[in-house]
Amino acid sequence: MYIRNKSFLIASWLNDLANIFYPNLCVACGRLLQRPEKSICIYCRHDLPETGFHQYIDNPVHEKFYGRLPLENASSLYYFHKSSRVQHLIHALKYNGEKQIGIELGKLYGRHLKNAPGFSSVQLIIPVPLHKRKLHYRGYNQSELFSKGLSETMQIPYKPELLKRKVFTDTQTHKSRTERWENVKSVFIAMHSGRYAGKHILLVDDVLTTGATLEACANALLEQCRDIRLSIATIACAG
Numbered sequence: 519m520y521i522r523n524k525s526f527l528i529a530s531w532l533n534d535l536a537n538i539f540y541p542n543l544c545v546a547c548g549r550l551l552q553r554p555e556k557s558i559c560i561y562c563r564h565d566l567p568e569t570g571f572h573q574y575i576d577n578p579v580h581e582k583f584y585g586r587l588p589l590e591n592a593s594s595l596y597y598f599h600k601s602s603r604v605q606h607l608i609h610a611l612k613y614n615g616e617k618q619i620g621i622e623l624g625k626l627y628g629r630h631l632k633n634a635p636g637f638s639s640v641q642l643i644i645p646v647p648l649h650k651r652k653l654h655y656r657g658y659n660q661s662e663l664f665s666k667g668l669s670e671t672m673q674i675p676y677k678p679e680l681l682k683r684k685v686f687t688d689t690q691t692h693k694s695r696t697e698r699w700e701n702v703k704s705v706f707i708a709m710h711s712g713r714y715a716g717k718h719i720l721l722v723d724d725v726l727t728t729g730a731t732l733e734a735c736a737n738a739l740l741e742q743c744r745d746i747r748l749s750i751a752t753i754a755c756a757g
């Protein structure tokens with residue numbers, strides 16, 4: 519017992535020492551993390567701007583796709599604003615290798631979606647795929663990590679291998695809505711489409727902006743798979 523306590527104290531002391539030189543900061547607000555906080559501090563966990571849209575079928579995210587896609591429902595966990603804590607969070611997930619954030623947020627949203635109208639009948643989760651080159655450069659797909667977390671708490675399988683991106687598209691950041699659409703409209707292909715037949719699929723992405731990428735993915739699934747129903751979930755929505 520004494521030895522175990524002693525090694526615990528040494529590990530704890532070394533951790534505190536490491537914190538002096540490499541402090542663990544909350545990726546959303548920059549506050550110093552206290553044990554056992556990981557990546558996101560307790561204040562941000564309770565205080566980030568959740569939309570609550572999953573509680574309503576007619577919500578602003580779903581409305582964004584009216585006339586574009588026949589969806590069961592659509593929702594986003596957070597509001598996304600420039601220079602906000604949510605933007606810092608997404609940035610850390612996409613560009614700083616903070617993979618755990620994607621899984622944690624997925625688990626959190628999965629608990630919300632599990633009993634939400636329009637989402638409780640979901641049977642399969644499919645993330646928007648990254649192109650191979652981007653995947654190779656980043657090492658992971660952030661939407662896939664979010665799907666993994668959703669899958670854990672919703673108790674529904676996620677299958678990233680069922681949707682593929684055919685050709686490389688340039689970054690979408692500085693393109694107009696029409697240019698974005700031209701860029702992505704025919705680049706997705708549904709693999710093993712027989713496996714989707716009759717299922718309610720949840721299509722998952724990181725940030726919803728114009729919705730062009732999600733629309734292209736959804737159209738590929740709707741065209742290539744028989745009798746499916748679709749819903750959409752993203753970590754955040756802009757605007």
Ligand SMILES: [Zn+2]
Pocket residue numbers: 544545546547548549558559560561562563
């Ligand atoms: Zn924080």
